[in-house]
Amino acid sequence: RLSKRLEKVASFVPEGAVVADIGSDHAYLPCYLVNKGIVDKAIAGEVVKGPYESACNEVKKEKLQNQIEVRFADGMEAISAEDGVTAVTIAGMGGPLIASILNKDLSRLETVERLILQPNIHAISIRQWAKVNGWKIVDEAILMEDDKIYEIIVLERGEEQLSEAELLMGPFLLKEKNEVFVQKWLGEIKQWQFILESVKAVMQTEPIKEKIIETNAKIQLVEEV
Numbered sequence: 001r002l003s004k005r006l007e008k009v010a011s012f013v014p015e016g017a018v019v020a021d022i023g024s025d026h027a028y029l030p031c032y033l034v035n036k037g038i039v040d041k042a043i044a045g046e047v048v049k050g051p052y053e054s055a056c057n058e059v060k061k062e063k064l065q066n067q068i069e070v071r072f073a074d075g076m077e078a079i080s081a082e083d084g085v086t087a088v089t090i091a092g093m094g095g096p097l098i099a100s101i102l103n104k105d106l107s108r109l110e111t112v113e114r115l116i117l118q119p120n121i122h123a124i125s126i127r128q129w130a131k132v133n134g135w136k137i138v139d140e141a142i143l144m145e146d147d148k149i150y151e152i153i154v155l156e157r158g159e160e161q162l163s164e165a166e167l168l169m170g171p172f173l174l175k176e177k178n179e180v181f182v183q184k185w186l187g188e189i190k191q192w193q194f195i196l197e198s199v200k201a202v203m204q205t206e207p208i209k210e211k212i213i214e215t216n217a218k219i220q221l222v223e224e225v
């Protein structure tokens with residue numbers, strides 16, 4: 001059975017999409033999507049030998065070789081325009097890594113209509129990347145599994161204005177403000193306050209003072225929300 005996290009990622013994949021799952025590891029997500037009949041065709045990309053072999057084995061075990069192609073490639077190099085990929089999923093990595101994978105070769109996204117991204121940390125880098133590159137947030141989710149909190153950001157092409165709070169916490173998540181969201185940001189505030197206290201006790205240099213002011217502003221912003 002798929003994890004609750006990947007099941008939620010899968011729920012954002014449009015029916016009939018041609019999907020590429022980048023950093024697929026065991027290829028659980030593309031196998032699930034094809035087995036459920038949500039998509040007919042998928043590509044699983046992996047850049048590390050071990051996970052690449054796991055993906056090949058899983059696809060073989062599920063007898064899905066006709067529908068899922070596993071490719072050994074770095075990031076978006078796994079796909080090109082001829083594949084006609086319409087949806088890309090990238091899950092289980094840090095936000096900055098996901099953004100750098102997308103940014104490395106923007107032309108690979110030519111046929112792509114929807115990006116479903118699940119950063120483990122620092123989701124703000126994805127929202128920043130989207131804003132700069134002509135993508136807008138059409139949906140978001142936040143969930144907890146095994147005591148870890150995960151965010152999912154769904155992007156389609158378009159422009160949008162995001163406030164500082166929306167960039168940091170997510171426009172849809174902010175509106176919904178569910179229990180997991182509140183828990184996440186109370187935890188972040190606690191961590192920032194702990195760092196501030198530790199730093200204040202030992203250092204008083206100019207750059208540190210600036211960082212303290214910046215962190216206090218961030219705490220205030222999140223507390224207001």
Ligand code: SAM
Nearest residue numbers: 022023024025045046047048051074075091092
């Ligand atoms: N997507 C799966 C999930 O969410 O459960 C696997 C997540 S796993 C923590 C991250 C995977 O991304 C690893 O298997 C790693 O090899 C792969 N990866 C990291 N950087 C990559 C890149 N530039 N291109 C392709 N795969 C990459």
